Amino acid sequence: MIVGSQKSIDEIWNMVQDFKKVLVFGCNTCVAICHAGGEKEAETIAMLLRMRAGQEGKAMEVNHMGVMRHCEPEYFDPVIDEVKKFDLVLSTACGVGVNFLSDRTGNVPVYPGINTSFYGAVEAPGNFVELCAGCGNCILHLTGGICPIARCSKTLMNGPCGGTNKGKCEISPDVDCAWYLIVERMKKLGALEKLSEILPPRNWSTSRDGGPRRVSVEHIREYEEKEEQKSEK
Numbered sequence: 001m002i003v004g005s006q007k008s009i010d011e012i013w014n015m016v017q018d019f020k021k022v023l024v025f026g027c028n029t030c031v032a033i034c035h036a037g038g039e040k041e042a043e044t045i046a047m048l049l050r051m052r053a054g055q056e057g058k059a060m061e062v063n064h065m066g067v068m069r070h071c072e073p074e075y076f077d078p079v080i081d082e083v084k085k086f087d088l089v090l091s092t093a094c095g096v097g098v099n100f101l102s103d104r105t106g107n108v109p110v111y112p113g114i115n116t117s118f119y120g121a122v123e124a125p126g127n128f129v130e131l132c133a134g135c136g137n138c139i140l141h142l143t144g145g146i147c148p149i150a151r152c153s154k155t156l157m158n159g160p161c162g163g164t165n166k167g168k169c170e171i172s173p174d175v176d177c178a179w180y181l182i183v184e185r186m187k188k189l190g191a192l193e194k195l196s197e198i199l200p201p202r203n204w205s206t207s208r209d210g211g212p213r214r215v216s217v218e219h220i221r222e223y224e225e226k227e228e229q230k231s232e233k
């Protein structure tokens with residue numbers, strides 16, 4: 001899931017204060033789980049903005065709404081005409097949702113209501129941890145299922161570094177050393193010798209450079225085309 005955290009109401013107010021008709025638009029999937037951007041949070045932000053507008057003596061209409069995902073047209077297409085009636089959409093989706101929606105709202109700007117943090121998991125109730133950096137060339141089969149890119153503070157491909165200390169990373173005694181975890185996991189899997197294999201230099205071309213990355217899934221496209229043709233008959 002994508003993990004994020006809500007922007008402060010002061011920051012949001014500074015972004016939206018000059019608009020007359022604002023829609024706080026929630027996204028009810030990933031960012032709802034971390035209570036950053038679901039419809040409930042959108043409702044709360046809308047209420048706080050109305051209060052703030054009242055305090056500042058500004059005439060501002062603030063509504064809220066939510067859909068399952070801002071990153072798939074099938075969820076927001078049914079409400080897009082409604083959305084376009086506002087002067088501003090404050091999206092509480094992740095940055096993906098804000099980008100995607102922004103391309104589809106014509107003259108209506110879409111502003112971010114949350115800060116998108118990382119791809120992570122629920123470690124414990126209320127605790128979210130980063131586990132993947134979306135490098136586009138997964139090597140978890142070589143590292144016991146523990147990602148050195150997201151979880152090692154230096155993104156080392158050959159660890160641990162000299163800073164490792166009793167299983168903790170040199171940046172903080174509260175942070176596990178990813179490479180310590182990898183070594184321990186590989187021991188447990190009876191595959192420690194795999195870490196001694198000499199590997200070719202990593203190909204980083206799939207990672208964060210060279211413009212936006214795309215994944216194309218042929219069978220989904222074919223299926224959708226067939227369904228569309230069927231519905232046209």
Ligand code: SF4
Nearest residue numbers: 132133135138139147
């Ligand atoms: S190796 Fe890449 S794709 Fe795999 S978990 Fe790490 S960052 Fe994510």
Ligand code: SF4
Nearest residue numbers: 152159161169177178
């Ligand atoms: S101590 Fe471990 S996690 Fe920290 S930078 Fe070194 S190898 Fe990476």
